[in-house]
Amino acid sequence: MTSIPHVTPGEPDPLRALDLERLRRRTSMKWRTYPEDVLPLWVAEMDVPLAGPVVRAVTDALALGDTGYPAGTAYAEALAAFAADRWNWYDVCVERTSIVPDVMLGVVEMLRLVTGPGDPVVVNSPVYPPFYQFITHMDRRVVEDPLGAGLRIDLASLEETFKEVTAGGGRAAYLLCSPHNPTGTVHTAGELAAVAxxxxxxxxxxxxxxxxAPLVDxxxxxVPYLSVPGAERGLSLMSASKGWNLAGLKAALALAGPGAADDLHRMPEEVGHGPSHLGVIAHTAALRDATGWLDAVLAGLRANRLLLRDLLADHLPGVRYDPAEATYLAWLDCRALGLGDDPARTFLDRGRVALSSGIPFGTGGAGHARLNLATSPEILTEGVRRMAAALR
Structure with missing residues (x-):
């Protein structure tokens, strides 16, 4: 019998704060894409109330009518302090940062700085589907280098891929996902130094x-990529979006290593007009004032990973799942169930539970599904119950 663990961190677990009735009042993508009889455990939104400091910062700004254009370096300064405290990374240089609308639009702008039309961009599949979509839309060419054993970067394979994409002397880029989505892999300092x-x-x-990055167990x-030896010419995108559930409050930061400062300075000024001023306020408050709330979420996510492991062992032993070290996403290997390339379709049609299909994640995604476990233990339990019912 699977038991639901109880977590008692310094703050109450935000994942236990909202019931299904209240969540269904939300109008975001997670709760409006499917009919009401479908339990949504797919897109990367957390079922949590916002952290109190974030709510206060945004409502104070609204009360002041402070809804203009973003300015200043408070966001970068908050990230620098957070990075020093959490990752022992003391080298975030505010002068080598720039506010961008969100991480993926920031990725696009960074790739534009270092590649041209038709140039190859290497990714480690299976990987976040928008990597393929945004790269292709900006007229670059996706080159897959699949993850290796243990869903980790295969450095020997990566070297061969780098050799191939640069053989003609042209420009090439590597879009690194760290921590990796969908697997939750946390790259080590040694791996990242080897990549650099x-x-x-x-x-x-x-x-x-x-x-x-904030969602590491x-x-x-x-290990921030720009902190490893040899990464001086690297570029990074960071945000409080995933860690504090702020996807609808758009803002992110582009960071450059010392050898990439000139690249970042070439970014068009108008890119900085895209972020939301309220988003910048929210993200700054999250990094600066809501770390206790984040710790409570991390404790709840750890409990949910173990709960999901036990639930699958009890009800769907054919699903292979290894609890990850980061993110709130679970990568489920469903190939033994005999449901074909898209098991998420069966779980949706027969079980009325929505997961993300593994197919859009590229090579290595067929036969897999991604489950969002940033929800209450009760909803997670019901989700697995529905998945199991889909096989009967």
Missing amino acids: GLAERYGVRVVADEIH PGVAF
Whole structure:
């Protein structure tokens, strides 16, 4: 019998604060894409109330009518302090940062700075589907280098790929997902230093999407890409969006290593007009004042990972799932269930539970599904019950 664990962190677990009736009043993508009889455990939104400091910062701004254009460096300063406290990274240089509308639009702008039309961009599949969509839309060419054993970067394979994409002497980039979505893999300092060394050897520019960095399990070390030796020419995108559930309050930061400062300075001024001023206020408050709330979420996510492991063992033993070290996403290997390339379709049609199909994640995604476990233990339990019912 699976038991629902109880977590008692310093603050109440935000994942236990909202019931299904209240969540269904939301009008965001997670809760409006499917009919009401479908339990949504798919897109990356958390079922949590906002952190109190974020709510106060935004409502205070509204009360002042402070709804103009973003300005200043408070966001970058808050990130620098957070990085020093959480990751022992003391080298965030505010002068080498720039506010961008969100992480993926920031990725696009960074890739535009270091590649041209038709140039290759290497990704480690299976990976976040918008990587493919945005790269293709900006007229670059996606080159997959699949993850290797243990869903980790295969450095030997990556070297061969870098060698191939630069063989003609053209420009190439590597879009690194760190921590990795959908697997939750946290790259080690050694792995990232090896990546940086390969990138320098072959002249490949690294752009790191580090949006899930705040969501690393306590006791596991997140290593910012720009902190490793050899990453001086790297570019990174960071945000409070995922860690504090702020996707609708648009704002992110682009960061440049010392050797990429000139690249960042070439970014068009109008890119900085895209972020929301309220978004910048919210993200700044999250990083500066809501770390206790984040710790409570991290404790709840750890409990939910273990709960999901036990639920699957009890009800869907054919699903392979290894609890990840980061993100609130679970990568489920459903190939043994005999549901074909898109098991999420069966879970939706027969079980009325929505997961993300593995197919759009690229090579390695077929037969898999991604589940969002940033919800209450009760909803997570009901989701697995529905998945199991879909097989009967």
